[in-house]
Amino acid sequence: MSHNFFSLKDRFSVAQDTMAFVFQTSSDFTFRAGQYVEVFLENAHRDFSIASSPQDKGILMVATRMAGSAFKRSLAEVPLSTKAIIEGTFGDFTLHENKDKKAVFIAGGIGITPVRSIIKDATERKLAHKMTLIYSNRNPEGATFLQDLMDWEHENPNFKLCSRMTDKEGHVDADFVAKSAGDLANTTFYVVGSPGMVGAMTKILEDLKISRDDMRFEEFSGYN
Ligand SMILES: Cc1cc2nc3c(=O)[nH]c(=O)nc-3n(C[C@H](O)[C@H](O)[C@H](O)COP(=O)(O)OP(=O)(O)OC[C@H]3O[C@@H](n4cnc5c(N)ncnc54)[C@H](O)[C@@H]3O)c2cc1C
DSSP: OEEEEEEEEEEEEEETTEEEEEEEOOTTOOOOTTOEEEEEETTEEEEEEOOSOTTSTTEEEEEEEOOOOHHHHHHHHSOTTOEEEEEEEEOOOOOOSOTTSEEEEEEEGGGHHHHHHHHHHHHHTTOOOOEEEEEEESSGGGOTTHHHHHHHHHHOTTEEEEEEEHHHHOSOOHHHHHHHHOSOTTEEEEEEEOHHHHHHHHHHHHHTTOOGGGEEEEEOBTBO
């Protein structure tokens, strides 16, 4: 685990009430797609999954819902070039190595961040893994990085995007998971989002008789 001082290089909106923050990294900073860092600013800190890809050299991007906490206000208001302490990287919510095993990601809302990193990285490195993303949001305005994902679906023949807008279509259910995933055998399921969302999706996977050995989780504690 390393302890870095990286300066805030850029910030911009990526969906309704959602911002991305880009930090300039050192040349020796490396991570695996899907990992997270701890960002310290003005005596407070939060965990954020890295949304950029390891192929994006010299930068690290995180994205978050601007829910109004003092920490996030600071991130939005400090001058560019302010240095933050970035600890990490942490976590093993990373793509399995066996390219003959499918990956099905189920991401809720801002839970898309580590999945964006994995899919961007896999597309850039032309990995042979078959990947499906079930991406659930209330509406298109709040669907972070949706355009990127649609672009990669065109670019990468191994990647399929199944988005679900819950205001109009209702929550993701077992039927939607089964139809989107296709053959459920020989698949690793990656579930990421709020603890409530992860719990609900785990129950669906259990109902579909998916083994726990084939499930991986990242819970964004701090969200309901
Ligand atoms: C591995 C991991 C990856 C994450 N990745 C992202 C990401 O990519 N984007 C994103 O927006 N959020 C991510 N989160 C959640 C993030 O760390 C914040 O908790 C969340 O954004 C809410 O922050 P806030 O300042 O709006 O909440 P606040 O309103 O300040 O906090 C809400 C409540 O949660 C508590 N809390 C805050 N952080 C944590 C925590 N980490 N664990 C337990 N309790 C906490 C606070 O004390 C408070 O009671 C991640 C969390 C984890 C554990």
